[in-house]
Amino acid sequence: MPHLDAAYNLARWLVRNPQDAEDLAQEAMLRAVRFFSGFRGGDPRSWLLTIVRHTCYSWLTRNRAAELAEAFDEEAHSATTSEASVNAAGSSQYYSSPEAQVIAQSEAGRLRRGLDSLPVVFREAVVLRELEGMSYKEIAEISGVSIGTVMSRIARGRERLREALGAPPPPLVVTEAPAKAAANKGPMP
Amino acid sequence: MTCEESRRFLTGYVDGELDLVHSLEIEDHLRGCAPCTDMVKRDRTLHSAMSLNNLKFAAPESLRRNVEAAVANAFPEEARSTKPTVMEFPRRERSWQWAFAAAAMFLFAVLAWKLVPQRQPVFDSASDEFVSNHIRSLLPGHLADVESTDQHTVKPWFNGKLDFSPPVQNFEAQGFPLIAGRLEYVDHKPAAALVYQRRKHYITEFVTNARGEKDAAETHSSQQGYNVIAWTRDSLHFWVVSDVNLTDLEDFAHLLRNEAPSQPSKQ
Numbered sequence: 001m002p003h004l005d006a007a008y009n010l011a012r013w014l015v016r017n018p019q020d021a022e023d024l025a026q027e028a029m030l031r032a033v034r035f036f037s038g039f040r041g042g043d044p045r046s047w048l049l050t051i052v053r054h055t056c057y058s059w060l061t062r063n064r065a066a067e068l069a070e071a072f073d074e075e076a077h078s079a080t081t082s083e084a085s086v087n088a089a090g091s092s093q094y095y096s097s098p099e100a101q102v103i104a105q106s107e108a109g110r111l112r113r114g115l116d117s118l119p120v121v122f123r124e125a126v127v128l129r130e131l132e133g134m135s136y137k138e139i140a141e142i143s144g145v146s147i148g149t150v151m152s153r154i155a156r157g158r159e160r161l162r163e164a165l166g167a168p169p170p171p172l173v174v175t176e177a178p179a180k181a182a183a184n185k186g187p188m189p
Numbered sequence: 190m191t192c193e194e195s196r197r198f199l200t201g202y203v204d205g206e207l208d209l210v211h212s213l214e215i216e217d218h219l220r221g222c223a224p225c226t227d228m229v230k231r232d233r234t235l236h237s238a239m240s241l242n243n244l245k246f247a248a249p250e251s252l253r254r255n256v257e258a259a260v261a262n263a264f265p266e267e268a269r270s271t272k273p274t275v276m277e278f279p280r281r282e283r284s285w286q287w288a289f290a291a292a293a294m295f296l297f298a299v300l301a302w303k304l305v306p307q308r309q310p311v312f313d314s315a316s317d318e319f320v321s322n323h324i325r326s327l328l329p330g331h332l333a334d335v336e337s338t339d340q341h342t343v344k345p346w347f348n349g350k351l352d353f354s355p356p357v358q359n360f361e362a363q364g365f366p367l368i369a370g371r372l373e374y375v376d377h378k379p380a381a382a383l384v385y386q387r388r389k390h391y392i393t394e395f396v397t398n399a400r401g402e403k404d405a406a407e408t409h410s411s412q413q414g415y416n417v418i419a420w421t422r423d424s425l426h427f428w429v430v431s432d433v434n435l436t437d438l439e440d441f442a443h444l445l446r447n448e449a450p451s452q453p454s455k456q
Contacts, residue, residue: 018246025252030263108243111242115244135206
């Protein structure tokens with residue numbers, strides 16, 4: 001069953017809950033099979049992930065409308081915010097190398113929590129780029145936005161992720177099955 | 190490029206998503222800007238941390254079983270036949286491909302039929318485009334994809350980017366140093382563009398594939414103060430465009446014509 005991992009991974013990151021992710025990935029796979037005649041050629045994985053994303057966003061709209069609205073709201077304001085953070089970044093101690101070391105040494109758990117804490121649109125862009133290794137063009141097609149928007153979402157997402165990693169892990173409810181996480185990341189120091 | 194501009198593109202630069210021109214501009218900026226270089230390092234650090242720690246969630250076994258069962262239910266005959274599953278899209282994709290291929294061939298036939306009569310005076314119709322391209326390339330930062338005076342750097346750079354191998358020489362001794370090469374799309378074809386310098390002037394030499402066409406003698410034209418010389422040789426079209434005087438440009442064209450045959454071109 002090709003691309004099932006990719007489908008589950010995206011769903012898992014979008015809804016941040018193993019059980020719902022499994023249900024949604026399954027729903028999306030069946031939709032993909034049923035609506036296969038809508039496939040217009042191109043990369044099957046992109047096409048499948050477009051369906052997964054759509055399925056997940058429908059679910060988010062039904063179940064977590066506030067979170068979704070907040071994410072888009074934040075993106076709308078992020079132009080000014082990112083400008084500010086860019087300027088703050090200019091002062092060099094903000095980018096001191098100890099911080100880089102902190103990130104390099106972060107283990108999977110901290111990275112996961114950091115990524116989990118991002119607003120959904122940024123999280124989605126970073127996951128598709130860093131975890132699925134997709135091009136901006138593919139991400140733009142999956143997310144239904146321009147390539148420029150993809151680039152700014154990734155930039156902003158990375159910035160937010162670094163902020164999350166630089167600070168102590170945020171006290172948020174982690175809905176992650178520890179056994180599964182350990183199985184995926186392999187032996188960790 | 191200013192810091193503000195560069196910041197907008199840095200992420201794309203780190204991800205290798207920028208075109209060559211922007212990448213070169215960013216690299217140029219990075220050489221003199223420590224904060225921006227730091228930003229690049231930060232993005233790379235984060236990227237390597239994320240790829241070192243596998244953050245992907247693998248599909249649980251239960252999901253795999255459920256999906257396979259559901260698919261088998263929906264398509265009993267395909268599930269029974271062989272292992273390759275529906276997601277590999279065996280038959281249907283092929284039918285789409287055939288439909289596309291047929292449509293593409295039809296379109297191509299129509300286009301070819303429509304374009305052939307116009308293509309007879311190929312040099313005249315195209316030279317306008319070559320002049321525009323030459324002028325545009327002189328706008329700041331657009332001259333080069335690969336910047337080098339070494340023909341052994343420029344020539345291999347075109348490998349895999351074109352379906353022919355353009356002859357590349359450096360005529361520095363004759364007063365026409367080679368300074369750069371870049372890829373273009375002109376006259377409905379991918380083209381190699383080689384930039385030479387003559388004192389303070391630039392000369393752009395365009396080379397496109399002319400497979401199946403006979404050699405043609407030089408033709409001259411002049412537009413907007415730019416001289417154009419064109420010819421066809423060894424299944425390649427050549428155009429040289431510049432604002433240098435015609436005598437210099439003719440000298441240059443002769444240099445190219447004398448040297449070019451020594452370089453075999455791919456048929």
